[in-house]
Structures are given as C-alpha cells and as structure tokens.
Amino acid sequence: MTDALPSTLFEKIWSPHVVLERDDGYTLLYIDRHLMHDGSAPGFARLDARGIKVRRPAQALATPDHYTSTAGSGLTDIPDPLHRSLVRKIRENADAHGLTAFDIEDDRQGIAHVVGPEQGLTQPGITLVCGDSHTSTHGALGALAFGIGSSEVTHVMATQCLWQRKPQAMRITVDGALRSGVSAKDVILAIIARIGAAGAVGHVIEYAGSAIRSLSIEGRLTLCNMSIEAGGRAGMVAPDDQTFAWMHGRPLAPRAEQWDAALAHWKTLHSDEAARFDREVSLEAAAIEPMLTWGTSPEDAVPITGVVPDPASAPDAAKREAMALSLRYMGLQPGTRMRDIAVDRVFIGSCTNSRIEDLRAAAAVVKGRKAVIPAWVVAGSRPVKHQAEAEGLHHVFREAGLEWREPGCSMCAGMNGDTGLPGQRIASTSNRNFMGRQGRDVRTHLLSPAMAAAAAVTGRFTDVRALG
Amino acid sequence: MTPNSSPHPAANLAANPLPSHSPFRSLTAVAVPLDLANVDTDQIIPARYLGRARPDQVQGLFHDLRRDAAGQLRPDFPLNQPAFAQARILVADRNFGCGSSRENAVSVMVDNGFQAFIAPSFGDIFFNNCFQNSVVPVRLPEARVAELRALLHARPGVQITVDLQALKVTGPDGRQDDFEIDSFRRDCLLQGLDEVSLTLSHLPQIEAFEHTHRRRMPWL
Numbered sequence: 001m002t003d004a005l006p007s008t009l010f011e012k013i014w015s016p017h018v019v020l021e022r023d024d025g026y027t028l029l030y031i032d033r034h035l036m037h038d039g040s041a042p043g044f045a046r047l048d049a050r051g052i053k054v055r056r057p058a059q060a061l062a063t064p065d066h067y068t069s070t071a072g073s074g075l076t077d078i079p080d081p082l083h084r085s086l087v088r089k090i091r092e093n094a095d096a097h098g099l100t101a102f103d104i105e106d107d108r109q110g111i112a113h114v115v116g117p118e119q120g121l122t123q124p125g126i127t128l129v130c131g132d133s134h135t136s137t138h139g140a141l142g143a144l145a146f147g148i149g150s151s152e153v154t155h156v157m158a159t160q161c162l163w164q165r166k167p168q169a170m171r172i173t174v175d176g177a178l179r180s181g182v183s184a185k186d187v188i189l190a191i192i193a194r195i196g197a198a199g200a201v202g203h204v205i206e207y208a209g210s211a212i213r214s215l216s217i218e219g220r221l222t223l224c225n226m227s228i229e230a231g232g233r234a235g236m237v238a239p240d241d242q243t244f245a246w247m248h249g250r251p252l253a254p255r256a257e258q259w260d261a262a263l264a265h266w267k268t269l270h271s272d273e274a275a276r277f278d279r280e281v282s283l284e285a286a287a288i289e290p291m292l293t294w295g296t297s298p299e300d301a302v303p304i305t306g307v308v309p310d311p312a313s314a315p316d317a318a319k320r321e322a323m324a325l326s327l328r329y330m331g332l333q334p335g336t337r338m339r340d341i342a343v344d345r346v347f348i349g350s351c352t353n354s355r356i357e358d359l360r361a362a363a364a365v366v367k368g369r370k371a372v373i374p375a376w377v378v379a380g381s382r383p384v385k386h387q388a389e390a391e392g393l394h395h396v397f398r399e400a401g402l403e404w405r406e407p408g409c410s411m412c413a414g415m416n417g418d419t420g421l422p423g424q425r426i427a428s429t430s431n432r433n434f435m436g437r438q439g440r441d442v443r444t445h446l447l448s449p450a451m452a453a454a455a456a457v458t459g460r461f462t463d464v465r466a467l468g
Numbered sequence: 469m470t471p472n473s474s475p476h477p478a479a480n481l482a483a484n485p486l487p488s489h490s491p492f493r494s495l496t497a498v499a500v501p502l503d504l505a506n507v508d509t510d511q512i513i514p515a516r517y518l519g520r521a522r523p524d525q526v527q528g529l530f531h532d533l534r535r536d537a538a539g540q541l542r543p544d545f546p547l548n549q550p551a552f553a554q555a556r557i558l559v560a561d562r563n564f565g566c567g568s569s570r571e572n573a574v575s576v577m578v579d580n581g582f583q584a585f586i587a588p589s590f591g592d593i594f595f596n597n598c599f600q601n602s603v604v605p606v607r608l609p610e611a612r613v614a615e616l617r618a619l620l621h622a623r624p625g626v627q628i629t630v631d632l633q634a635l636k637v638t639g640p641d642g643r644q645d646d647f648e649i650d651s652f653r654r655d656c657l658l659q660g661l662d663e664v665s666l667t668l669s670h671l672p673q674i675e676a677f678e679h680t681h682r683r684r685m686p687w688l
Binding site: 149161167201299440 | 508518520570652686
C-alpha cells in the first residue's frame with residue numbers, strides 16, 4: 001500500500017489513476033477529463049476513419065480558441081475559410097460523438113485553459129489532458145494536467161487512457177514575500193531563467209513555498225501555464241483553502257454531498273513532509289524583480305533593471321553562437337539597458353495572462369494615461385470579458401487608447417491571423433518568444449500584464465514600479 | 469493500491485490482426501546536423517502551415533530557417549545543401565522539439581523523409597509524438613552528439629546507423645554507442661503496433677478500473 005509511505009502530491013494523483021503497469025514500468029493511465037479545441041479536428045478524423053466513437057463523451061469538453069477572430073464574435077468574422085471550417089467542425093464532431101461543445105457565440109466560450117478552470121471542469125486530484133502544450137495550466141488547482149499530440153488525442157478519445165512512463169518529481173520552492181510590482185509572471189520567468197528551457201524535461205514540477213501559497217489562484221494558473229517552457233511535463237500547486245473557496249459553486253464543480261466527499265479527498269492532496277523529490281530547486285522571493293525576455297527562448301529572461309547580455313559572457317561556443325543568433329533576430333546590441341528598448345506594439349492576453357486579475361493589473365497602469373503605441377487587450381473568455389465590462393475596465397482601456405477585443409488565443413499563437421509585421425517589437429503577456437511565433441521576423445518580449453501596460457503608455461520597456 | 473498487472477500487453481495482440489504502422493528495425497542513412505539548441509516546434513513548422521491538408525504542409529519544414537524573407541533558400545542551412553538531400557536522420561542539439569504540442573512537427577519531418585532523430589534531449593511531447601509516427605528519437609550523451617555533428621559537417625553525406633533491435637547507434641567513425649528506449653515503445657516500433665488497438669485489447673481492465681474509480685470518486 002502506497003498510503004503508508006510518504007508521497008508527493010504528484011504520486012497521490014498518479015497512483016489512483018494507474019489502470020495497469022507493465023514490468024518495464026510503462027503505465028496505462030486513466031484520464032478523467034479531456035479538453036478539446038479547434039485544433040482537435042485531426043483527432044476526430046482519425047477516430048472516424050476507424051469507425052470508433054468517443055468512449056466517454058461526458059468527460060470531454062470542447063471550445064474554439066486558436067482560430068476564432070478577435071475582431072468579431074461570430075463564425076462569419078473568421079476571414080479564412082479553412083479556419084472557419086475548423087471552428088464549425090467542433091460542433092459537427094461534438095454532435096456526432098455526443099459531447100459538450102461551446103459554440104463561438106456561447107457565453108462560456110474562450111481559451112480552453114481559461115474555460116476549464118472557470119467552469120469547474122478542472123478539479124483537484126484529477127488527470128486532465130488536451131492537445132495543447134499549455135495544458136500544464138490546470139495544475140494550479142492541484143490536478144495532473146499535461147499536453148499531448150493529436151495521435152494521443154485520438155487514443156484518449158477511443159480509450160480514455162494514455163500510455164505513460166512515470167515522470168520524475170521536481171519541487172521548486174519560492175519562499176518569502178514577493179516585492180511590490182512583482183507578479184506570478186515574473187516568478188515563472190525568473191524560474192525558467194534559472195533552470196533553463198530544458199530544466200524540467202521529464203519532470204512534473206510542484207511549486208511550493210510561502211510565496212507560491214500567497215499567490216492567488218489566477219497567479220498560480222499563470223505560474224503552472226509556463227511549466228512547459230521550462231520543459232516540464234506538468235506543473236502543480238497543492239490545493240488549499242484558497243483553491244477550495246475558488247472551486248465552490250462553479251458550474252461543473254461537485255455539489256451538495258458530493259462536494260463534501262470531494263473536499264475530504266482534496267484535503268489529502270499535498271506532499272507529505274518526508275516525501276522525496278528527484279530534484280529540488282529554491283528561489284528567494286524577495287530577489288525577484290519584474291522580468292522580461294531579451295531573446296528567442298523563454299529562458300532568456302532578465303530583470304527590467306538589467307541589460308541585454310553579451311554573447312562573449314557565454315560559457316561555451318555553442319551557447320555564444322545561439323545568443324548571437326538570438327540577438328541578430330531580435331535586433332539588439334549587448335549591453336543595452338532593457339528600459340532603453342523601444343517597443344512597437346503591445347499584446348495583453350493568452351492562456352498565460354488573460355484572466356480578470358491580469359486585466360485589472362493592466363487597467364490600473366493605463367488608467368489616466370494614454371497609449372503611445374498600438375495595444376490590444378484580449379480577454380481569455382467571454383465570462384472574463386463580461387466581468388471586465390461589469391467593472392468598467394473596457395472603458396479604462398478604451399480611454400487610454402487600447403483596443404478591447406473578442407476572446408481567443410489571438411497573438412499568442414497567431415494561428416487566426418493576429419500577427420505582427422516583420423521587424424516589429426512586441427511587448428507580449430504570452431508564453432513564447434520563439435522566432436516567428438507572432439509572425440515572420442516579429443520580435444517578441446515576454447512580460448507581465450502590468451509591465452506590458454507600462455510599455456504601452458511609454459513606448460519602451462519601463463519598470464512598472466517607477467510609474468507610480 | 470495495487471494496479472492490475474499485465475506484463476506483456478503486446479503479447480495479447482498476437483490473436484488480433486490490426487491496422488499497423490510500418491515497423492522500424494534498423495536504419496542506415498545519410499544524417500544531417502543541426503547545431504541549434506532548443507529548436508522549438510514553431511521552427512520545425514510555423515503555425516501558418518497548421519490546419520492545412522498534410523501535402524500542403526510539406527514545404528513548411530523549417531521554413532523560416534531554410535528560406536530568407538524573399539523566399540530564397542539560404543545556402544548555409546544544412547538541409548539546403550545537396551550532400552544532405554537524402555538525409556533520413558537528423559542529429560540535433562539539446563531540447564529538440566520543445567514548445568507547442570503540434571504533431572505536425574513530426575509528421576512534416578516524416579513527409580520530408582526523416583525516420584530518426586539523435587539529440588542529447590527532446591521536448592517531452594515531441595518525444596512522445598515520434599512514437600506515434602514510427603520515428604525513433606535517440607538520446608545520446610551531449611558530447612557524443614556534438615562529435616557526431618562535427619563528423620557530419622566534416623564529411624557531408626556520410627551515413628549513420630540507428631539499430632533499434634540492438635539499441636546501438638553506429639557513427640561515421642565506426643564507433644558504436646548504446647542507447648536506451650522504453651521496451652514498450654521499442655516493442656510497438658519493432659512490430660509496427662497500433663496503440664489504440666493495443667489499449668482496446670485491455671478494455672475489460674479499463675472497465676473494471678472505471679467501476680472502482682467511480683466508487684472512489686463519485687463526484688467525477
């Protein structure tokens with residue numbers, strides 16, 4: 001019985017989901033929830049080609065996000081006929097397989113990783129997958145959640161299971177109090193800068209420590225979202241009273257006596273004191289400053305008080321060349337102060353930073369100021385958009401000259417055509433600064449919503465703490 | 469709890485004729501070096517190629533690394549050099565295939581003739597996607613991978629052997645390196661097994677599991 005041994009949070013979720021385990025350790029893992037989006041069509045096509053139906057449609061939920069337009073909220077607003085057909089196919093596939101899908105006009109539609117937690121589909125202790133790498137987001141509520149490819153999507157549709165090698169467990173502890181102006185985005189960028197883009201490959205990360213506990217649920221969602229950018233299989237935070245309060249009353253959360261049973265189980269979901277991790281890393285919260293990236297990997301992050309690094313300082317020739325290539329692409333000179341870099345455009349949104357607290361943080365910065373460069377605000381879901389409008393945030397953004405747009409992945413992935421122009425420098429609250437991610441030859445800098453808002457009103461990277 | 473144990477699920481398949489992938493046993497082919505670390509799947513196939521029919525994705529392979537802004541091939545990119553035109557093995561650097569889960573990053577490599585990758589490490593999702601497309605991702609120590617790339621640069625067009633049966637990579641210098649791969653994944657590749665059919669052969673166990681799981685967590 002594993003219950004007697006000290007276990008990690010990860011093990012406490014993994015073990016009860018093992019359907020069978022081979023002698024070589026390969027495991028057939030049960031999947032409680034499957035999120036689908038407008039990129040899931042190939043998964044359905046493969047299933048249909050074999051004449052198989054989705055095995056447990058009640059455990060699935062689909063919402064369009066990657067290909068939806070942010071200029072208008074209807075199907076006809078999608079300019080590309082191919083993209084339109086992918087969004088339309090969600091409804092067709094959902095009907096054919098008897099599962100729930102939120103249509104593009106549905107009041108619950110949004111980015112899958114915003115919708116899942118918002119609706120209460122994501123719950124502590126569950127396994128959740130989605131054909132999208134940022135599925136790690138859902139670990140913020142104490143779930144084991146990870147992204148899969150489209151063949152594995154078909155596999156989960158057909159079997160409700162996945163073949164997995166058990167990942168290793170890693171704990172990242174951030175203790176102390178975060179300084180004013182420092183957000184969850186800064187914490188995760190500091191973590192990735194520290195351990196590298198491959199720092200957690202093969203591992204499930206548990207974020208722990210007093211600074212993590214003090215983050216709101218939305219902050220934890222931001223944190224876990226970018227676990228994949230450190231190479232992590234998944235990221236998670238142990239559920240606590242804040243989590244339980246957040247879960248309560250959500251449309252798909254347990255109710256009445258089911259709630260009590262669920263809560264009793266959820267309260268057991270934490271790493272035991274003597275639990276052993278394969279790897280441990282710790283950071284001091286007070287040392288973290290507002291962060292932003294200078295290069296083309298999320299690991300290329302520095303504090304706003306810092307400078308563009310010099311490839312000459314790289315530890316080896318390969319790293320030196322990689323840095324030089326990044327700097328050429330980014331059009332930056334070593335030694336340039338980050339706060340002296342001019343920005344062409346701002347994007348506030350994505351599954352990393354498009355929730356209500358993100359929008360409040362951005363609005364607080366732009367209130368009473370004027371954007372001097374084009375800036376977009378894209379809420380993560382329709383409920384987030386409605387909430388923001390109820391609070392009057394859309395007025396704040398519009399008065400400051402920012403564009404208030406319809407929900408979706410938008411400029412994070414650029415799949416719907418929301419991209420920048422070659423050579424443009426974009427301050428973006430998204431998760432990837434890869435070459436070409438936001439359009440060919442577009443230069444992406446990752447930062448927090450408050451820092452992005454500060455860039456919008458000054459036209460350059462600005463320490464949000466100095467704006468007052 | 470004690471999970472049900474099934475030591476050799478592949479054995480269950482003997483009785484079930486299944487649609488299968490082409491098996492992979494051993495491959496001797498030209499290998500092309502790519503000296504960049506953290507090559508993400510957006511580099512392997514940019515997002516604008518996704519959602520298109522598979523034949524229309526073929527030209528998307530490494531598009532923005534391969535071609536300049538005017539669409540001309542960059543002569544310094546290894547895949548553009550005639551000596552590597554027949555390459556079926558890619559020797560990459562650390563964290564190859566990180567980032568987006570897009571399986572197109574593997575399928576577009578397959579459609580351009582690739583069947584094996586060698587790197588010090590891979591993005592987890594990309595690594596798993598390889599097995600779904602009969603592609604072998606081989607992990608070797610960083611120093612040896614760097615050495616292999618140097619050998620390929622020095623003598624463009626030389627071959628490497630990836631032997632999945634023997635779990636050995638033979639470099640152009642004749643040196644053999646052992647590599648590890650999960651025996652489950654190896655069995656599936658060697659036999660060209662279809663994972664969905666394999667898993668459905670365990671349906672009684674899955675149903676029994678679900679019965680217990682629902683009793684244990686009725687709120688789900």
